[in-house]
Each structure stands twice: as structure tokens, then as C-alpha cells.
Amino acid sequence: MDNAEKVTQVTRRPYRNTDMTMPRLGFGMMRLPEKDGKVDEETAEKMVAKAMAAGCNYFDTAYMYHDGESERFVGRVLSKYPRESYYLTTKMPIVMMKSEADNERIFNEQLERTRAGYFDFYFMHWLNETHWEKAKQFKTLDFMKKMQAEGKIRRLGFSFHGELETLKKIAESYPWELVQIQLNYLDWELCRSKEQYDVLTKLGIPVSVMEPLKGGTLVRLSPEAKKVFEKANPNVSAASWGLRYVASLPNVQIVLSGMSALEQMEDNLRTFSPFEPLTDAEQKVIAEALAAYRKSGAVPCTGCRYCSPCPVGVDIPRNLALLNQVKGGLPLFHAKLVYDAMSEDKRASSCVACGACKKKCPQSIDIPKYMKEIADTFK
Ligand code: SF4
Ligand code: SF4
Numbered sequence: 497m498d499n500a501e502k503v504t505q506v507t508r509r510p511y512r513n514t515d516m517t518m519p520r521l522g523f524g525m526m527r528l529p530e531k532d533g534k535v536d537e538e539t540a541e542k543m544v545a546k547a548m549a550a551g552c553n554y555f556d557t558a559y560m561y562h563d564g565e566s567e568r569f570v571g572r573v574l575s576k577y578p579r580e581s582y583y584l585t586t587k588m589p590i591v592m593m594k595s596e597a598d599n600e601r602i603f604n605e606q607l608e609r610t611r612a613g614y615f616d617f618y619f620m621h622w623l624n625e626t627h628w629e630k631a632k633q634f635k636t637l638d639f640m641k642k643m644q645a646e647g648k649i650r651r652l653g654f655s656f657h658g659e660l661e662t663l664k665k666i667a668e669s670y671p672w673e674l675v676q677i678q679l680n681y682l683d684w685e686l687c688r689s690k691e692q693y694d695v696l697t698k699l700g701i702p703v704s705v706m707e708p709l710k711g712g713t714l715v716r717l718s719p720e721a722k723k724v725f726e727k728a729n730p731n732v733s734a735a736s737w738g739l740r741y742v743a744s745l746p747n748v749q750i751v752l753s754g755m756s757a758l759e760q761m762e763d764n765l766r767t768f769s770p771f772e773p774l775t776d777a778e779q780k781v782i783a784e785a786l787a788a789y790r791k792s793g794a795v796p797c798t799g800c801r802y803c804s805p806c807p808v809g810v811d812i813p814r815n816l817a818l819l820n821q822v823k824g825g826l827p828l829f830h831a832k833l834v835y836d837a838m839s840e841d842k843r844a845s846s847c848v849a850c851g852a853c854k855k856k857c858p859q860s861i862d863i864p865k866y867m868k869e870i871a872d873t874f875k
Contacts, residue, residue, distance in 0.1 A: 505551040507771035509749060512702065518583065518750050520743050521768040522554035523547050523761075524706065526561040526800075527754035528569065535565045541573050543761050548577060550765045556676075556704070556752050558587040558621055559606060567609040575611040584612050585674075585704075587621035587655060588640070590631050599639035607648065617674050618649040622802070622858075624658030628666055637670065655706065657802075657858035660688050664695050674749060676704040678858070680714060681741045681782050682789070682796060683707075693745065702749035705742045709753070711798025714738040717785070718792035718824050724785040728778070735760070736767040741782055744773040794820045795866055796859050803853035803863060809841035812853055812863055815870050822873065835874045844870035 508517040523544070529536040547553070555574065557566045567586060574582060586606050588599065607613070618640055620631050631637065643649045651673035656663055667675065675696050683689040696703050709715055715735045717725075725734050735753075743751045755761045774782070797816040806812055815835075822831045840846060847867035854863050 503549045504765075504769040506765060506768040508551065511749065519552045519554055519768070520751060520771050521552050521739070521764055522556055522704070522750045522752045523552060524752035524754035525555060525557040525566045525570065527711075527756045528562060528566060529756050535562055535569050537569060537572070539758060540569060543755060543758055544573050546758065546761055546765070548582065550769060552765060552768070553582040554585070554750055554752075555582060556585045556706075557610070559589040559602060560592070560621070564609065567606060571609050571611040579613060583616040584610065585617035585619060585653075586610065586615055587619040588631075588636055589621050590627040590634075590636065591622055593630065593634055593636075596634045596639075599634060599636055603639070603643060603648075614648050614650060616650045617653055618643070618651075619674075619676060620654040623654045623656050623662075623666060625662045628658075628662060653704070655704075656692070660691050660695070663692050667695055667699050667701060672701050674704050675701050676706050676752075678707040678710075679703070679705045679742050679745075679748070680708050680710050680738055681786055682710055682714060693747065697747040703745075703747050705748055705751045707798050707800075708742045708751050709735055709738045710796060711754070711800060713794070713796060713798065713820075716820065716824065718789050718794060720791065721785040721789035724781060724788055728781040732767075733763050735763060737778075737782060737785070739764060739767050740772070740774050740778075743768070743771055792823050794823050795861060797861060798859060800858065803857045806847075806853055807850060808846050808848055810844060810847050810867065811838065811842040812867070814838065814842065815844040816861075816863075816866060819866060819870050819873070828873070832874050835870075843874075844868075845874070847871065 506519045506521050508519050510517050529539040555570060557570050559567060570584065574584065588602060620636055640649060640652050644652060653672050653674040653676065654666065655676035657678065677689065677692050679689045679693060693703060717734055722734060725737055739751055739753065742748055753764050755764060795816050797813055799813045799817065801813055803812050818831055818834055822828060835843060844867040847864060849864040851864055857863060
């Protein structure tokens with residue numbers, strides 16, 4: 497790197513009591529940039545290059561992300577780098593499994609897609625009570641242990657979207673090496689994230705954070721909440737506050753950000769190069785912004801799409817995002833233009849209140865209720 501530009505490096509944290517260090521910021525690959533409905537590989541590859549140059553070398557993908565394209569993208573792009581220069585995590589989609597044989601079939605497909613040879617971390621994806629029972633029935637943990645013994649997996653973990661009691665049960669059942677939970681300043685109390693964090697910390701299990709900005713919700717915020725941050729420091733983004741909040745927690749090993757644009761990545765890299773924990777005064781600013789945001793009545797949708805597809809075709813996250821924009825001050829006239837531009841089946845007014853989506857939402861959002869509110873708003 498003699499003549500090359502010297503790139504500021506992200507702060508790292510040792511992994512447990514080992515020589516291994518991990519960047520405080522990881523690249524979540526569930527929201528890669530898109531163009532014409534497909535992954536915009538040109539931009540995404542530039543983002544990978546930028547991340548790697550800054551030492552942000554932890555990549556988190558899953559079988560289901562971008563309908564499989566995320567893992568394939570990893571295979572096409574990360575394989576250009578020496579394998580030991582990056583960490584890769586992917587996940588077994590318990591929700592899609594139909595039999596025990598799927599363990600091997602899906603895992604081999606993941607190895608083929610990612611061309612990685614092995615996974616630094618391998619998780620059971622989206623555990624909750626139902627999926628944990630299914631994973632036990634299909635002996636997924638036994639399979640993962642076997643792959644670990646064969647050197648195809650380095651460390652085992654799971655990602656979680658469920659009740660606290662279930663998390664406790666699963667966490668205590670095995671010496672997991674990393675567990676991914678949703679953590680951000682909005683969910684800290686709202687979704688009992690604090691208690692989830694405490695359960696894992698007590699067991700000595702490092703935490704990987706997903707949705708630190710609640711799928712962009714904590715970037716968009718409400719005008720009142722934004723004003724609080726701008727007044728405290730006009731030179732930093734709302735995203736940087738959210739990321740620093742979670743990264744300041746001592747048992748957070750890594751914070752994943754599902755970055756969709758180069759500018760987002762540049763901003764996030766700035767936040768972590770170097771990383772500064774929040775001061776007490778800054779914690780108070782977050783509390784103030786949160787209070788202002790709650791007053792706006794915005795829906796805490798992360799855009800994860802776990803609720804989709806809707807049997808009649810309603811585009812749930814799109815409708816909720818529009819509602820949030822209205823609550824955030826977008827004039828109704830403008831919002832209605834966007835709403836009317838959606839095909840009729842995608843509009844909230846097509847909802848037949850079957851409730852199928854509500855059961856699948858990790859944020860426990862009462863989706864049919866909001867679909868009715870949206871349909872009434874745009875009538
Ligand atoms: S409740 Fe409405 S939005 Fe949800 S799955 Fe049923 S029809 Fe679709
Ligand atoms: S409604 Fe729930 S499941 Fe659907 S996109 Fe939003 S947060 Fe995800």
C-alpha cells in the first residue's frame with residue numbers, strides 16, 4: 497500500500513479472549529442497492545471494496561436475502577479477496593425447511609453460492625418458539641456441529657425474533673458463540689431488547705446487533721426528533737446516533753448495518769473510524785429525540801418483509817412507509833399521488849384482514865389495523 501491512499505480504519509474489538517478481532521461495524525447484506533428490481537452489483541461491489549479498505553471485513557448474509565441473490569453476490573464479489581481477509585456469516589432458513597435432509601441440501605447450496613469454502617459464523621435463521629421446535633425436529637444443531645467438526649463452520653449461533661422466555665431457553669441449551677438480536681434505542685424497552693441483551697450477557701454470549709436503525713426508521717424519524725439531534729450536533733447524521741447507541745453497549749461484539757448506498761456506507765464508516773462511545777450528555781439527547789419521535793405516532797416497521805407475500809398482493813411495507821411519511825409531515829396530496837400510482841392489489845384498500853401477516857411480523861405490528869387506517873386516509 498506504498499503509494500495508495502491511506503484509508504482510516506474502523507475500530508475493532510477482540511472476539512472473547514482470543515487474538516481474533518472483529519470490526520465494530522459489519523456489512524449486513526439484506527438491503528443491497530437495487531436497480532430495476534435486481535441487486536445493483538456495480539454499486540454493491542464498490543461498497544464491498546470501500547468496506548474492505550476500511551477494515552470493515554465482516555459480512556452477514558442469509559439464504560433468503562434478496563431471494564438468494566445476496567449469497568450469490570457474495571460468491572461473485574467476495575471470492576475476489578483472499579478468504580482469510582474477511583469474515584462471512586450465513587444462516588439456515590429454518591422457516592423454509594421441509595425435512596431433515598434440507599440441512600445438507602441447503603448448506604451445500606450455500607457453500608456453492610458463496611464459494612467461501614467455510615463460514616466463520618453459521619446461524620439458525622429467525623428463531624422463535626415455532627422455528628426452534630422445527631430445528632430440533634430436523635436436528636439442525638447436530639448437523640451444524642458436524643459441519644463445524646469438518647471445518648466447514650468455525651462458530652455457531654442463531655438469529656432471534658421471538659419472546660424473551662424462548663430466547664432464554666435456546667441460549668441456555670448450548671454454548672453459542674454469537675447470537676444476533678434486534679437492538680436499537682427504540683426497541684430497548686418497547687420490544688424487551690434490554691432483557692434479551694441481559695440474558696445473553698449473563699451467559700457470556702457475545703451479541704451481534706441487527707436492525708440498529710430499525711430498518712431506517714431511526715434515520716427517517718419525525719421532524720421534531722431530527723431537530724433534537726441537529727441541535728445537539730449539526731455535523732453528524734441521525735444514523736450515527738443510533739449506531740453509537742448500540743455499539744456503546746459492552747457486550748455488543750458487532751453492529752450490522754444493512755447498507756443500501758455508498759453515501760450510507762461512508763457515513764457509517766466515519767462513525768466507526770474511530771468509534772467513540774456515547775457520553776452521558778449524549779445519552780440524554782437520545783432520550784429526548786426518542787420522546788419526540790414517539791409523539792409522532794409512527795409505525796415501527798423495519799421493511800424486513802417477513803410479513804410478505806400477502807395472499808391478495810398488498811405491499812405491506814410500502815403502505816406502512818407511506819403512512820409514516822404522512823405522520824412525519826409529507827403533505828397528504830403528495831402521498832396520495834404515490835399511493836394511487838401503486839397497482840390496486842398492492843394498495844392497503846385491498847386488505848381483507850385475514851391476519852396472516854400479523855402472525856409473521858417480528859415487530860408485532862397490528863398490520864390489518866394499519867391497512868384500514870391507510871385505506872381510510874387515502875379514500
Ligand atoms: S391482513 Fe391484509 S395485508 Fe395482511 S396478509 Fe391478510 S390481506 Fe394481506
Ligand atoms: S410489517 Fe413487520 S414483517 Fe412486515 S416489513 Fe414491517 S416490520 Fe417487517
